Amino acid sequence: MRPKNLEKEEAIRNIALQIIAEEGLENLSMQKLAKAANVSPRTIYIxxxxxxxxxxxxxxxxxxxxxxxxxxxxxxPEADFAQGVKKIWLNTFRxxxxxxxxxxxxxYGKSSPLLNKAFQRENIKQGHFFAPIHHFLRLNxxxxxxxxxxxDVHRAMLFSPLLDLVNEYFDYKERPEQIITEQIILECCEAVIKGMLK
Amino acid sequence: MRPKNLEKEEAIRNIALQIIAEEGLENLSMQKLAKAANVSPRTIYIxxxxxxxxxxxxxxxxxxxxxxxxxxxxxxPEADFAQGVKKIWLNTFRxxxxxxxxxxxxxYGKSSPLLNKAFQRENIKQGHFFAPIHHFLRLNxxxxxxxxxxxDVHRAMLFSPLLDLVNEYFDYKERPEQIITEQIILECCEAVIKGMLK
DNA sequence: CTTGTAAGTAAACGTTTATTTACTTACGTT
DNA sequence: AACGTAAGTAAATAAACGTTTACTTACAAG
Incomplete structure (x- = not known):
C-alpha cells in the first residue's frame, strides 16, 4: 500500500491558511487551494x-x-493571578x-457561523478548550x-482585548510607528488584571 | 424619469445582512440575494x-x-469618565x-481582509470613526x-470585551440560562473602567 | 518480483458564480 | 399626450465552483 505523503497534507493546510489570511475565507476555493498546493483536487478529498x-x-x-x-x-494554574495572566498574554502575543x-x-471563528457553531459543539462535546484557564479562574x-x-465573561475580559491588540499589531506591522510592542501588551495586561481583581 | 424604489434598495441591504448573519459572508451570492429580495440581479448593479x-x-x-x-x-465627551463609559456600553449593548x-x-470587519482594509481606508480618509470617543479619551x-x-489600544480595552459579550449574548440567546444580561454588562463595564483608571 | 491496495492525478461533471445584454416599464418634463 | 430617460426585468454569458470519474502510481506484503 502506498503511504500518505504527509508533506502534501501539510502543504494543503498551510496554503489554505495563507489564502484565508491574504484573500479571506470567502475567497478560498478548493480548486484554487489544490492548484496553489500543487495537488489534484481529489487529493484533498482523500x-x-x-x-x-x-x-x-x-x-x-x-x-x-x-x-x-x-x-x-x-x-x-496554581500560580499567582497576576503572574498567570501575564504568562498567558505573553504566550499568546508571541x-x-x-x-x-x-x-x-x-x-473567522467569531464571525463565520460554520466555525462558530463547530467551536461550540467541540467545546461541549469534549470538555472545554483552555480547561487549565478555567481552573485557574475558578481557583482565584x-x-x-x-x-x-x-x-465566558471572564474569558471575554481576559482574551478579547489581547486579540484586538494582535489584530492591530498586524495592521501596523509594515508601518514605521509600530504601535503594538511587547511593552504595550504588558502595560495593557496590567490594566486588565487590575480590573479583574476584587 | 422613473424614480428609484427606495423600498427595494432597503430590502436588498436588509436581506443581505440576514443572509450574512445566518449563513455567513462566504455564502452570500448576488444571485441568492437578488432572488431573496425579489429583485433582478441587474437591479443591485444599478x-x-x-x-x-x-x-x-x-x-x-x-x-x-x-x-x-x-x-x-x-x-x-466632557462627562465624567465612568459615566461616559457606562453610557457607551449600554448604548452599544442595547x-x-x-x-x-x-x-x-x-x-466580519475584523476577519475579512476586504472589510478590514475598507475600514482602515475610511478611517484615514475622512477622519476617525467615533471621533467623540477619541476626544473623550484624550480629555481624560x-x-x-x-x-x-x-x-487604538484604548479602543481595544474599551470595546472588545463588550463586543465579545454581545457575541455570547447571541450564542446563549435561545438557552434557558441566558448568561449575558444588562446587569452583567454593567458589572463587567465597571471592571474595565477600574482597569483603565490611573 | 509480482500483486493488492490505497494515494494520487488529470480531466470532466453538472451547478452556481458574478456580471451583462437586450428589452420593458414607469414616470417627470415638455 | 407623447417623449426621454433612468429603473427595472428575464435570460444569458463565460468563468469558476465543489465534487467525481476513470485512470495511474508507488509501495508493503506474499
Whole structure:
C-alpha cells in the first residue's frame, strides 16, 4: 500500500491558511487551494469529506489546537493571578505574532457561523478548550482574589482585548510607528488584571 | 424619469445582512440575494459597481454608520469618565442586541481582509470613526484620570470585551440560562473602567 | 518480483458564480 | 399626450465552483 505523503497534507493546510489570511475565507476555493498546493483536487478529498469538513478540521484541530498549546505553555494554574495572566498574554502575543495565518482563521471563528457553531459543539462535546484557564479562574474566585463572573465573561475580559491588540499589531506591522510592542501588551495586561481583581 | 424604489434598495441591504448573519459572508451570492429580495440581479448593479463595492458600502455606510450613531447617542465627551463609559456600553449593548444582523457583518470587519482594509481606508480618509470617543479619551488622559495609551489600544480595552459579550449574548440567546444580561454588562463595564483608571 | 491496495492525478461533471445584454416599464418634463 | 430617460426585468454569458470519474502510481506484503 502506498503511504500518505504527509508533506502534501501539510502543504494543503498551510496554503489554505495563507489564502484565508491574504484573500479571506470567502475567497478560498478548493480548486484554487489544490492548484496553489500543487495537488489534484481529489487529493484533498482523500482526507476530508467536503469543504465544510476541511474548514472545520483546519479550524478546530490545526488552528485552535496549536493556539491552545502555545497559550498554555509553562502555564501553571496554581500560580499567582497576576503572574498567570501575564504568562498567558505573553504566550499568546508571541505565538500569534509569528503565526499570522493561523490568527486569520482564528478571527473567522467569531464571525463565520460554520466555525462558530463547530467551536461550540467541540467545546461541549469534549470538555472545554483552555480547561487549565478555567481552573485557574475558578481557583482565584474561590480565593476571593478576583470577582466572580460566568466563565465566558471572564474569558471575554481576559482574551478579547489581547486579540484586538494582535489584530492591530498586524495592521501596523509594515508601518514605521509600530504601535503594538511587547511593552504595550504588558502595560495593557496590567490594566486588565487590575480590573479583574476584587 | 422613473424614480428609484427606495423600498427595494432597503430590502436588498436588509436581506443581505440576514443572509450574512445566518449563513455567513462566504455564502452570500448576488444571485441568492437578488432572488431573496425579489429583485433582478441587474437591479443591485444599478447602485453598486460590483460585489465588493456592495459589501464595502453595506459595511461602512449601513452597518458602521448606524452603529456609530447608536453608540454615541446622548454621549457627552466632557462627562465624567465612568459615566461616559457606562453610557457607551449600554448604548452599544442595547443597540446590537436588537440588531443581530448588523452585528454579524460588524464581526466580519475584523476577519475579512476586504472589510478590514475598507475600514482602515475610511478611517484615514475622512477622519476617525467615533471621533467623540477619541476626544473623550484624550480629555481624560490630559486630566490624568486614565493611563495614557495609543488610541487604538484604548479602543481595544474599551470595546472588545463588550463586543465579545454581545457575541455570547447571541450564542446563549435561545438557552434557558441566558448568561449575558444588562446587569452583567454593567458589572463587567465597571471592571474595565477600574482597569483603565490611573 | 509480482500483486493488492490505497494515494494520487488529470480531466470532466453538472451547478452556481458574478456580471451583462437586450428589452420593458414607469414616470417627470415638455 | 407623447417623449426621454433612468429603473427595472428575464435570460444569458463565460468563468469558476465543489465534487467525481476513470485512470495511474508507488509501495508493503506474499
Amino acid at each position: 482526507k476530508y469529506e467536503n469543504k465544510e469538513d476541511f474548514l472545520i478540521t483546519l479550524f478546530i484541530e490545526d488552528v485552535l489546537g496549536a493556539y491552545e498549546k502555545a497559550v498554555l505553555e509553562n502555564f501553571n 505565538y500569534l505574532k509569528e503565526n499570522r495565518n493561523s490568527f486569520a482563521l482564528l478571527q 474566585v474561590s480565593k476571593d482574589i478576583i470577582r466572580d463572573f460566568p466563565h | 447602485k453598486y459597481e460590483n460585489k465588493e463595492d456592495f459589501l464595502i458600502t453595506l459595511f461602512i455606510e449601513d452597518v458602521l454608520g448606524a452603529y456609530e450613531k447608536a453608540v454615541l447617542e446622548n454621549f457627552n 443597540y446590537l442586541k436588537e440588531n443581530r444582523n448588523s452585528f454579524a457583518l460588524l464581526q 488622559v490630559s486630566k490624568d484620570i486614565i493611563r495614557d495609551f495609543p488610541h
